[in-house]
Amino acid sequence: MRKPPFGRLARLAACAAAAGLATVGMAATPAAADSDQLWVVSPWELALPKGLDGAQGPATTVALGLYHDNPAHAVTDGELTVDVSGLAGVADVTWPDTCAPAGTTAVCSFPEVPLTGDAPVEVKLRAAADAETGVTGRITYQATARTATGTMVAPESTTTVRLASGPDLVMTPFTPVTGVAPGSTVPVPVSVVNKGNEPANGVQVTLYVTRGLDLGTVAPQCTSEPLDEGPVHALTKVDCAFDDVVAPGGSFALPAALQAKTAPYALSERIDIGVNARGGAEDLAPENNGTVASIGVTNTADFAVRGARLTAAGETVRADVTFHNRGPAWVANLGSGDPVGSVDVTVPRGATATTVPDACEPRTADGGWWEGEVRTGAPRYVCRLPIWVAEKQTVTFPFELRVDTAVTGAKGAITLKPPYGTDFPFDPNAGNNQAKLVLNPAV
Structure with missing residues (x-):
């Protein structure tokens, strides 16, 4: 299942916000090197605006697609069969040129099946003129595609269509901006269209x-508050309440476009934007009520680790493993919720870890899962950094090591690793991403 672009940051902010536009029929797991799986991209359910006064409702798009798991395989000749027989008396269907209809089914073609869950096929639905609010119908999907070794078949999936009445506020997506210089100002327009059948x-x-x-003053109708404690606030919530009535087919925009000024420490920044109708009105399709304004700033953050040199024999010593962000940028993974990185610590020969920081997980010497009943005593540890670190911030992982055997110059490795890939693209100096933890160094 694709990760929702808006969900993670909204959960961190304790906000019930919009999820991704499309879901897949089942949760997908990473494919093994010799396997692959075909998936259908479709909504689980859809609220279709009912027409008023005996007329048909406004058109609503059902976005459909196919994708597969394994990048080692080329998947072609995808065919998605869409069965709308379950919409009889509920909705009328308009097919795009990429689909070949025959009665109540249509076959939609995908010459090349991608690895991402995009949904390029747009089927239009309109509520039947004489259908009543609350009635439901169903769309059923089946799909096949070809690989070098044969035919792939996707699990069957469905979309439940429900006729409803209410507003449907739809946000205009924001095109990501990159290459912005620190200190620059980026305009962020916020515009909404009501595609529902009620104001x-x-x-x-x-x-x-x-x-x-820094957004400055957004509008007099807005209030703002930081969402975390301490001297540094990673996230600020701005709430705005407007009395504007947005009729069906009408639009709404902020009084003035947001002006986002980038700080000297900015790097990968974002504004998660959500809209809702006031007064408790239920939105027909809350999944399109949000967008993310992503602003990439050209900046660097020099990550570094520091070890220690300790002398001890037959005793327990404290060994501080230290991470430092030398800046000038802060680094945050607020969207994904992933740590900004991890520190891999190998315990020096002749020593046993007797006290381990909570953020550090035990591993075997080759990095595998530690099967011990306790966290202490492992030969290696992986220590998770926070999901964001400010510029000039230091994070220390204090270990206590019992020196069982005094080995002159026993060295443990300390390596800083990114959450994905092999390097930090923003780090201009990879040389200080490694250090040593040395016990009883030679004189």
């Missing part, structure tokens, strides 16, 4: 703004 009597706009951006 939105007031609009609530909620912004979650990362630390490297």
